[in-house]
Amino acid sequence: MKLITEGAEASIFLDKDRIVKKRHKKSYRIKELDEKLRLFRTKREAKIMEKLRTIGVAVPKLISVKEKDTTIAMEYVNGKKVRDVLNNSNCAEIIEKIGIMVAMMHNNNIIHGDLTTSNMIKNSNKIYFVDFGLGFFSDKTEDKAVDLHLLKQALNSSHSKISDKCFAAVVKGYMKDNSDSSEVMKRLEKVENRGKYKGKKK
Ligand SMILES: Nc1ncnc2c1ncn2[C@@H]1O[C@H](COP(=O)(O)OP(=O)(O)O)[C@@H](O)[C@H]1O
Ligand SMILES: [Mg+2]
Incomplete structure (x- = not known):
């Protein structure tokens, strides 16, 4: 896996033809709140991606969601x-x-x-x-x-x-x-x- 960008919320890795987005810990947030927020945003992101695909908005295809690691794997968009x-x-x-x-x-x-x-x-x-x-x-x-x-x-x-x-x-x-x-x-x-x-x- 190759790190391609480190955003404010997450690290983005390229793993063959897929993107792995991992939301990392934020030490300035209270631990419990941080965990809740990362889990919520991970689930929300996956849910919206799936919904948008069904209505024909171009979004990367969702491959998997690992709630425990607050990680989403999706199709890599070459562009x-x-x-x-x-x-x-x-x-x-x-x-x-x-x-x-x-x-x-x-x-x-x-x-x-x-x-x-x-x-x-x-x-x-x-x-x-x-x-x-x-x-x-x-x-x-x-x-x-x-x-x-x-x-x-x-x-x-x-x-x-x-x-x-x-x-x-x-x-x-x-x-x-x-x-x-x-x-x-x-x-x-x-x-x-x-x-x-x-x-x-x-
Ligand atoms: N599926 C994807 N295919 C190609 N590039 C991607 C994909 N997902 C994210 N990226 C790249 O990684 C950057 C950061 O991803 P993003 O989901 O916007 O995270 P952040 O919350 O850190 O902004 C995007 O601006 C884009 O350049
Ligand atoms: Mg972004």
Whole structure:
């Protein structure tokens, strides 16, 4: 097994054609809480991955879940992080696809919880989503709007020069296939205004 990346929450190993994601101990957390959290997020991640596969969102195929070791094994997606490939000429196309897939998740009341371009992998013409440990199930417009807001913030911070163009593409994709997209977009405005207000008061 070869360590390919050490994230904030987990170590990611490549083992032949599979990825092994192991959530490691966090010594700054109380032991019992740490164990509960890691187990919860491991189970949650596996559950959401399985659900998304059934609705046709591209996610790595789940191979096994070892609750005792808070470890998930999944298919290796051969590709690059969207974060590393996104540019001015491909963003409209790539991001519109992402918008369509986020709408599919939201239509099924699945909130990703960490929509950044590091959690998306581009493999030929498909965009795969990973990292569902913060995901949850919700039909609330507010939760969907906050999910999009986080994506917008991620685009602003990682792709600042093209973020407006990118977010317009997210919205274009999202509006194509979401039954309550106008409500979510309206709510997004509120979420953003709330953010601005908070910022001013500080
Ligand atoms: N199934 C996979 N195939 C290929 N690369 C992956 C896979 N899962 C994760 N990665 C890579 O590992 C990185 C970290 O994985 P991630 O699940 O996002 O963990 P973290 O919680 O540490 O962010 C991802 O950004 C991606 O580059
Ligand atoms: Mg991640």
